Amino acid sequence: MQQLSTKEIIYQKAQRMFSDRGYSATTIRDIADEVGIKGASLYAHVSGKEELLWELVHQAAEAFYARVNPIIDSSLAPEEKLRAAIIAHVEVIAENIESATIYFHEWKFLSPKRKRALRDRRDAYEALFRDIINEGMRKKVFFKRDARYVSILLLSSLNGIYTWYRKGGVLKPAQLGTMYADLLITGLK
Amino acid sequence: MQQLSTKEIIYQKAQRMFSDRGYSATTIRDIADEVGIKGASLYAHVSGKEELLWELVHQAAEAFYARVNPIIDSSLAPEEKLRAAIIAHVEVIAENIESATIYFHEWKFLSPKRKRALRDRRDAYEALFRDIINEGMRKKVFFKRDARYVSILLLSSLNGIYTWYRKGGVLKPAQLGTMYADLLITGLK
C-alpha cells in the first residue's frame, strides 16, 4: 500500500494527537506508543516536540497560500475571483481537518520567533483576500465597507469549518465551499 | 472599588490563564501564584482543576442562552429576529473574549459526562437559530436551503470573532454584531 518512513509515521501520528487532544496534553511517549517505539527513540528522527508542531503548523500555512495565490493572478472578475478563493480556502480546511485544527489552535505553543514567522505568513495570506475585496469595492461589485474588517470577518467565518465539518458526510468540500460563497456573497436573502 | 472573595479572584485569574495558554498548559501553581497564595491553598476554595474549567465553560454556555432565548419568544418578523439574535450572539462573545475562548477551545478537557452535558446545552442553543431560519424560509423571507447546515454555518461564522476581536478598539460589540448581520443576511453584494 503505502511505504511511509518512520519519520513520516511520527508526523502522521503527532498530527492526529495534537489535533485531538492538543499539543500540551500530548506527550512524546503518547506519540511514540502510537508509532510503536519508545519515547527516547523518537529523538533519533525528530529534534524535539516543538519541532513536530512547527512542521505541522508551517505546512498548513503553506497549503493555504499555495492554493489561493494562483487565483489572485488569474484574470477573473472580482466576484468570481472571491468565489474561487473562498472555495479554495474552504477546501484546504475541509480536506485536512486535522492539519487545520492544529494551525488554528496550537500555534500559541510555538517559540516567539516561530510565532512571528507564522503571523507574517498569515498576514500576507489575509492580504490576498483584502486585495480582492478592495478591487471589488472599487469596481462597485461589492458594497463599500472597510475592506480590512470585511476580509477578517470573511476569513474568520470560513475558519470555523474545522470545528464541525467531518470527512465522509454527504457534503463534499467543494459543495461546502459553494455554500459559503453563496452565503457570504449573496447573503441569506 | 471591588470586593472580590478569594474564590472569585481564583476564577478570574484562571479564566485569564486558561484563555491565554490553554487549560492543560496552565498549572494549579500558576493560578495560585497569580492569586498570591500557595498551590495547595487553592484546594481550600476549589475542589480541583477541572472544577475551575467546568464553571467557566458552563457559565459561558448559559450566557449565550440567556441572551438569545428572549429574542425567540418576541414577536419580531424572522429577518429582524435573526438580526437581533446575531447581534446578541456577537455581543456575548465580544464582551467576554476570555470566557468565549475557553468555551470554544477548552471544553475537550472536561470529563465525558460534563462534555455530554455541555453538548446537549449547545445543541439546544443551536436549535434556537435553526428555528428562526426555518421560519424565515417558510415565510419565504430567506432563500430555501438546508436549515441545519445554514444554522451551523451561521453560528460557526460568528464564533470566529474570539480569534481576532479585542476590547478597546473603535468597533464596539454592537457595531460588530451589525456588521455580521449585514454580511450574513444581505451578503457582500
Add this chain to the structure above:
DNA sequence: CCTACCGATCGGTAGG
C-alpha cells in the same frame, strides 16, 4: 531503536 536515567514539575493530600 533500546535501557537507564536526569532534574523538573505535575495535581493533589495530610495535618496543622
Add this chain to the structure above:
DNA sequence: CCTACCGATCGGTAGG
C-alpha cells in the same frame, strides 16, 4: 492558608 510531601509523569540525554 501554610509546610511538607506523595506517586506519577514530563521532555530530553547518555551511551550503547
